[in-house]
Amino acid sequence: MEAILDTYKTTKLEDVKVWFKAASVNDFPIDGGACVKYKGKQIAVFNFERLGKWYACQNVCPHKMEMVLSRGMIGDDKGAPKVACPLHKKTFSLENGENLNGDIDAIATYPVKIEDDLVYIGFTE
Amino acid sequence: MKTIIVVGNGMVGYKFCEKFVSQDGSKDFKITVFGEEPRPAYDRVHLSEFFESQDAKALEMAPRSWYEENGVELITDERVSDINRTDKKITTAKDREFSYDYLVMATGSSPFVPPIKGVEKEGVFVYRTIEDLEGMLAYAAKLNKEKPNARAAVLGGGLLGLEAGKAVLDMGLEPHIVEFAPKLMPRQLDSRSSQVLKQKLESIGLNIHLSKATNQILGDEAITGMEFGEDDRLDVDMLIISAGIRPRDELAKACGLDVGVRGGIVVDNTMKTSDDSIYAIGEIALYNQMIYGLVAPGYDMADVAAKQILGNTDAVMPDDIDMSTKLKLIGVDVASFGEPFMPASKGHSIIFENKTQYLYKRINVSLDGKSLLGGILVGDASDYNMLHQVYLNGMAIPEDPAQLILPASDGASAFGDVTDLPDEAQVCSCESVTKGQICAAIENGEATDVAGVVSCTKAGTGCGGCKPMVTDLTNATLKSLGIEVKEGVCEHFDLNRQDLYKIIQVKEYTTFNEVLDNHGNGGHGCELCKPLIASLMATINADTANKEYAIQDSNDRFLANIQRNGTYSVVPRVPGGEITPDKLIALGEIAKKYDLYTKVTGGVRIDLFGATLNQLPLIWKELISHGFESGHAYGKSLRTVKTCVGSTWCRYGMDESVSFGIELENRYRGIRAPHKIKGGVSGCIRECAEARGKDFGLIAVEGGWNLYVGGNGGATPRHAELLAEQIDNETVIKYLDRYLMFYMRTAKPLQRTAAWQERLEGGLDYLKEVIIDDKLGIVEDLEKEMQTLVNKFECEWTQAINDPEMMKRFSHFVNSEDDDDNLVFVPMRDQKMPEPWN
Numbered sequence: 001m002e003a004i005l006d007t008y009k010t011t012k013l014e015d016v017k018v019w020f021k022a023a024s025v026n027d028f029p030i031d032g033g034a035c036v037k038y039k040g041k042q043i044a045v046f047n048f049e050r051l052g053k054w055y056a057c058q059n060v061c062p063h064k065m066e067m068v069l070s071r072g073m074i075g076d077d078k079g080a081p082k083v084a085c086p087l088h089k090k091t092f093s094l095e096n097g098e099n100l101n102g103d104i105d106a107i108a109t110y111p112v113k114i115e116d117d118l119v120y121i122g123f124t125e
Numbered sequence: 126m127k128t129i130i131v132v133g134n135g136m137v138g139y140k141f142c143e144k145f146v147s148q149d150g151s152k153d154f155k156i157t158v159f160g161e162e163p164r165p166a167y168d169r170v171h172l173s174e175f176f177e178s179q180d181a182k183a184l185e186m187a188p189r190s191w192y193e194e195n196g197v198e199l200i201t202d203e204r205v206s207d208i209n210r211t212d213k214k215i216t217t218a219k220d221r222e223f224s225y226d227y228l229v230m231a232t233g234s235s236p237f238v239p240p241i242k243g244v245e246k247e248g249v250f251v252y253r254t255i256e257d258l259e260g261m262l263a264y265a266a267k268l269n270k271e272k273p274n275a276r277a278a279v280l281g282g283g284l285l286g287l288e289a290g291k292a293v294l295d296m297g298l299e300p301h302i303v304e305f306a307p308k309l310m311p312r313q314l315d316s317r318s319s320q321v322l323k324q325k326l327e328s329i330g331l332n333i334h335l336s337k338a339t340n341q342i343l344g345d346e347a348i349t350g351m352e353f354g355e356d357d358r359l360d361v362d363m364l365i366i367s368a369g370i371r372p373r374d375e376l377a378k379a380c381g382l383d384v385g386v387r388g389g390i391v392v393d394n395t396m397k398t399s400d401d402s403i404y405a406i407g408e409i410a411l412y413n414q415m416i417y418g419l420v421a422p423g424y425d426m427a428d429v430a431a432k433q434i435l436g437n438t439d440a441v442m443p444d445d446i447d448m449s450t451k452l453k454l455i456g457v458d459v460a461s462f463g464e465p466f467m468p469a470s471k472g473h474s475i476i477f478e479n480k481t482q483y484l485y486k487r488i489n490v491s492l493d494g495k496s497l498l499g500g501i502l503v504g505d506a507s508d509y510n511m512l513h514q515v516y517l518n519g520m521a522i523p524e525d526p527a528q529l530i531l532p533a534s535d536g537a538s539a540f541g542d543v544t545d546l547p548d549e550a551q552v553c554s555c556e557s558v559t560k561g562q563i564c565a566a567i568e569n570g571e572a573t574d575v576a577g578v579v580s581c582t583k584a585g586t587g588c589g590g591c592k593p594m595v596t597d598l599t600n601a602t603l604k605s606l607g608i609e610v611k612e613g614v615c616e617h618f619d620l621n622r623q624d625l626y627k628i629i630q631v632k633e634y635t636t637f638n639e640v641l642d643n644h645g646n647g648g649h650g651c652e653l654c655k656p657l658i659a660s661l662m663a664t665i666n667a668d669t670a671n672k673e674y675a676i677q678d679s680n681d682r683f684l685a686n687i688q689r690n691g692t693y694s695v696v697p698r699v700p701g702g703e704i705t706p707d708k709l710i711a712l713g714e715i716a717k718k719y720d721l722y723t724k725v726t727g728g729v730r731i732d733l734f735g736a737t738l739n740q741l742p743l744i745w746k747e748l749i750s751h752g753f754e755s756g757h758a759y760g761k762s763l764r765t766v767k768t769c770v771g772s773t774w775c776r777y778g779m780d781e782s783v784s785f786g787i788e789l790e791n792r793y794r795g796i797r798a799p800h801k802i803k804g805g806v807s808g809c810i811r812e813c814a815e816a817r818g819k820d821f822g823l824i825a826v827e828g829g830w831n832l833y834v835g836g837n838g839g840a841t842p843r844h845a846e847l848l849a850e851q852i853d854n855e856t857v858i859k860y861l862d863r864y865l866m867f868y869m870r871t872a873k874p875l876q877r878t879a880a881w882q883e884r885l886e887g888g889l890d891y892l893k894e895v896i897i898d899d900k901l902g903i904v905e906d907l908e909k910e911m912q913t914l915v916n917k918f919e920c921e922w923t924q925a926i927n928d929p930e931m932m933k934r935f936s937h938f939v940n941s942e943d944d945d946d947n948l949v950f951v952p953m954r955d956q957k958m959p960e961p962w963n
């Protein structure tokens with residue numbers, strides 16, 4: 001189980017080696033998310049339109065190891081953007097991945113860039 | 126610097142330290158506490174919670190660090206074994222010696238174990254410490270493994286014994302209560318109430334044996350049974366003894382302190398023993414020739430002793446000690462206060478009894494009819510706090526005291542308001558907090574909400590029974606100060622559901638952002654307010670959940686119920702539970718094709734589990750082609766209307782329950798409500814459809830239908846209440862339209878009809894006035910709004926599969942047609958299930 005978690009490591013913008021072209025901007029719901037497949041990884045990508053920002057994180061929820069976060073609802077916790085897992089409503093910061101309403105492990109986050117209405121996610125490999 | 130030694134770190138010993146260090150002058154003393162148990166003092170009153178939580182830390186009165194921070198030396202796991210009064214020294218079991226200037230005895234009591242032959246056998250327990258409970262849990266687990274129907278008995282049918290009985294039930298064993306006296310709770314209840322309680326307990330599965338004297342515990346090494354008379358035996362595999370308490374006065378006796386004939390250290394009203402340097406508090410202290418087996422008097426004693434040692438000689442114990450109690454059993458209300466039994470020479474008793482509802486209420490009123498002397502409540506103790514206050518404060522009672530226990534005809538409370546209580550009224554007896562203190566905490570700005578009041582006054586931190594009253598007082602005080610009580614739905618809105626409903630309706634909003642930008646607090650919403658507003662807009666604008674799907678709750682977003690591995694279950698509507706063989710076959714074929722786990726639900730429908738996101742639309746296309754539609758099992762909306770077969774087939778049926786059930790289910794399908802709604806229709810009073818356990822229920826009777834509302838199964842079962850009798854189909858629909866719409870307009874988020882109705886001011890009578898007599902002049906609107914919802918119904922799955930834009934949602938990946946490759950299923954009785962979580 002934990003092996004799944006090992007495949008997801010927070011990636012900083014300066015460490016990005018590959019920008020993966022995932023899909024078109026229109027494929028994502030407004031103020032919601034969808035899941036992107038990249039080399040055996042599942043990445044949840046969110047179009048936070050109210051903030052004018054995009055976020056990406058692992059799709060697996062560290063609580064019960066299910067691939068569900070992309071189906072979670074987004075919003076903010078005192079201003080900090082977050083996603084709530086659809087299974088038990090654990091919430092995670094989209095900025096740094098921290099669990100905001102408990103003490104389970106943080107999730108890995110990834111940089112996103114938009115060019116020509118296309119969504120790219122940054123990976124180190 | 127003087128030294129105080131406290132012997133015993135139980136609830137009261139701890140409370141002494143807490144009270145002591147908070148007083149002026151306490152810095153001139155050094156306190157050392159000895160506890161025989163391995164851990165710091167814990168909340169014994171809530172010991173039973175350990176069965177569920179198994180979290181000893183959660184029960185701690187204060188963490189070890191508290192003692193350090195407050196300069197109290199805590200030595201646990203070390204029993205005091207001797208007291209030398211002449212030299213003012215104690216010796217511990219580890220042979221260490223300590224000197225004292227003052228000694229405080231807080232050794233509490235131990236369970237009384239009657240000298241029955243065989244009590245030492247394996248499987249016999251007492252119920253006092255965390256270690257006792259750990260032992261029971263381990264033993265019960267062993268029994269459950271070895272024996273499918275293991276039984277456990279509790280010896281003693283008092284307050285504690287019944288609590289233990291419930292614990293046995295929760296441990297999965299068959300519970301038996303064995304009581305020596307001819308009635309349960311002999312100290313608190315009269316015979317009739319005890320009889321009512323017995324029936325109630327039997328109805329939840331406890332077996333009660335009264336007037337049984339146990340001669341012998343049977344078995345070789347481990348207990349196998351109890352013997353009462355020659356041929357009178359009960360086979361049991363475990364026994365919990367709860368036959369009373371004995372003060373732990375062995376130390377006191379050995380050093381020659383005055384003790385009572387039946388135990389306990391004699392104290393005066395300053396808590397001093399026969400030795401001027403020694404105090405005794407809690408369950409060890411014999412005051413007024415009584416041992417008070419309750420925590421509240423113990424806390425008062427701790428306070429008196431602390432003040433006395435610090436030289437405040439005015440602090441003394443009152444002569445009269447309130448012994449009112451409320452049983453903490455979940456699901457059964459029992460309470461007694463003041464003088465529960467009273468000789469006829471002292472006053473009159475007024476008794477209300479309804480055996481069919483396991484209800485018994487008795488109040489004792491003075492001969493002049495002016496004051497309340499005591500009483501007993503079984504089955505419904507919701508008025509306990511208020512009655513208790515009336516009794517404690519000698520408040521005036523109505524001219525007809527029966528109003529205090531009889532349901533008032535106009536729905537108004539006979540008590541008046543919490544704000545009418547005198548300032549000195551003790552609201553929290555565990556922590557001795559008065560109404561005045563609670564109000565002051567708010568008035569001087571220390572607290573601004575209930576949590577604040579609790580943390581600065583400590584009210585409600587003991588047994589917790591006063592919490593509702595603390596809440597009412599807090600809200601009333603805030604209101605009187607002109608402070609609006611915040612009941613916003615989350616950090617993004619200060620408005621409650623009802624206000625949001627009105628705003629959306631009046632301003633005709635259709636998107637979440639409009640509502641948030643115009644009425645929110647500047648944030649971006651969250652998982653609380655988004656689904657709520659989605660549901661409100663669905664109700665007000667007669668929309669389906671396909672509108673703005675990103676703000677819909679987990680299930681509504683994908684029109685299916687998300688299950689533990691992130692796959693979904695599919696439940697098509699089967700109105701009234703009536704289904705043709707062809708449709709049944711179609712369901713089977715589809716389930717087989719997609720390899721879905723299949724089960725009949727509690728609401729008599731068929732649930733297909735294990736569908737992936739990608740499969741959902743495929744499955745639904747097939748279901749729809751066979752004439753099915755969404756069953757809304759995923760929504761906070763109407764689930765099923767369960768029906769019995771009724772007069773169509775049943776020889777007892779008075780009316781066509783199936784036909785009417787189908788009509789109602791089809792009428793209310795798809796409407797979005799604060800929570801799910803279930804209905805039931807039975808063809809006669811035999812009630813095979815269990816309609817009274819539903820949000821709305823109909824029972825066919827001579828001359829029409831009886832309409833019941835506000836019932837619930839689930840965690841807090843509640844029977845629906847009779848709204849109208851012998852009405853025809855048309856009137857049923859009229860009243861139901863009004864009822865449901867009124868509920869949808871005014872309930873709190875995620876509040877079922879049962880909870881809503883229970884908290885409705887004015888109760889059922891008020892509801893009747895609104896729904897039937899149109900007191901608020903709104904029924905026409907209610908009916909119109911409901912009719913709009915009915916007319917605009919559309920199956921949201923049909924909507925979804927016919928719209929390519931909507932279909933994009935049902936794909937696990939945006940950039941691939943693959944399914945989630947993380948899913949693992951394992952076999953389960955010829956079907957499959959998700960791999961269990963570890």
Ligand SMILES: Cc1cc2nc3c(=O)[nH]c(=O)nc-3n(C[C@H](O)[C@H](O)[C@H](O)COP(=O)(O)OP(=O)(O)OC[C@H]3O[C@@H](n4cnc5c(N)ncnc54)[C@H](O)[C@@H]3O)c2cc1C
Nearest residue numbers: 133135136137160161169204205232233407408418419420
């Ligand atoms: C299951 C259960 C439910 C209860 N429910 C309620 C309720 O609903 N309401 C209510 O008011 N009361 C209730 N009670 C009673 C309440 O818990 C007691 O009144 C209260 O705990 C008494 O406190 P105490 O400090 O006097 O005694 P205890 O809490 O028994 O503490 C005494 C401590 O002293 C220690 N000790 C004894 N001798 C020595 C020694 N020589 N040296 C060192 N340490 C020693 C003991 O090990 C013990 O830890 C309940 C009790 C139980 C067991």
Ligand code: SF4
Nearest residue numbers: 769775778808809813
């Ligand atoms: S409730 Fe009455 S009509 Fe319906 S099945 Fe039972 S006995 Fe027959």
Ligand code: FES
Nearest residue numbers: 061063064085088
């Ligand atoms: S699996 Fe995400 S919160 Fe439980």
